[in-house]
Amino acid sequence: MSSNEKRLAGEAALRYVEDGMIVGVGTGSTVAYFIDALADIKDRIQGVVSSSEQSTAQLARHGIPVLDLNATGPLALYVDGADECDPQRCLIKGGGAALTREKIVAEASAKFVCIIDSGKCVDVLGKFPLPIEVIPMARSLVGREVVKLGGQPVWRDGVVTDNGNWVIDVHGWRIADPVGLERQLNQIPGIVTVGLFARRRADVVLVGDRVL
Template sequence: MNIKKLKKMSSIAALKYITKDSILGIGTGSTVITFIKQLKKVSNFIRGVVSSSKISSFYLKKYNIKIFDSREIDNIEIYIDGTDEINDNMQMIKGGGGALTGEKILAGMSKTFVCIADFTKKVSILGKNNPVPIEIISISYSFVKKKIIELGGYPVLRKNFFTDYNNIIIDVYNLFLKDPVKIEKKINNIPGVVTVGIFSIRKADVALISHKNKIEEIKK
């Protein structure tokens, strides 16, 4: 199984969703880096992009793709991002790379959210294979940790890591999400939480899932 090839397949498939003179939202992660490499081939077709993270901005600059400040943009027509896990309802866990806050903002700004992934990211229940990342203000660590344990999760501080906004991340294990919307709302309401990497309220509109010999296109 060639994961690199699968990432390229879904990245190429996403290009058809790009419209002329549009401004794209760009997520973060290894699949997105693969997409950016494909995007450079059609960069003259678009006005530019809004980036979700410093690392994505680094690659966009590397390929001379124009970056807009999100504060200058009211909405985004298409947002393209990868995922850590995605279920049959197009709900996701994201934030393994630590850019969940920027990703959630751009997803919320977008008219259409296109998720690009390989078939290994599909799960029946979110949280089965990956922890749920939560970006928090550092002073709230003990309090948030206690509240997450009360929800049945096992929180672990992501060591030596700070987000683009100088916050910390806890990765929550054993938080199987049979009702992702309910848990997303509960965690977001804990004081000190910036955002949680559950994308169930603003979920994907389109998922492009690469398999060995085909692209599975799912629309909600």
């Protein structure tokens, strides 16, 4: 059921793609279905801005032009998945360690369409550990600060992001105020990006082929 919902969500996101667009493309298993579907209409778009090397490789296999965000300027549309989504469309993202580039492309886009399966829907964020991308030398510092906030940090050992940084996954949080926690964590030196997409949350969430 999950893979079918992911495929339906990826295909349903095509309804937001307009002729001549440059589309922001996220990362992950659900986005992979979107990229496959996008390949069928690649001649209708100018190209895409990719959030990860993984997605860039899949796009290249389909012959879809990958463009530099610095050259494109603002985007009309960003399509990406999530690890968790609450009823206010706030998200936890970063299970695939692409959270920084994903957050940059989301910020640059007028509309953020999030594509998920029903297993990603939660009442309160936090059951999925919150990823935090950190500068390597700050791993322990950030971990200590997270403990002060009641979290249980676990270093995702062996994982290096596309930006050359490390990831800490924070367990044990029930995130009732995603905007506030995102703001608070962003003040800790050494944190590059927090996997909370709350201040810039999704505009539309597709669960399979239905709008949340």
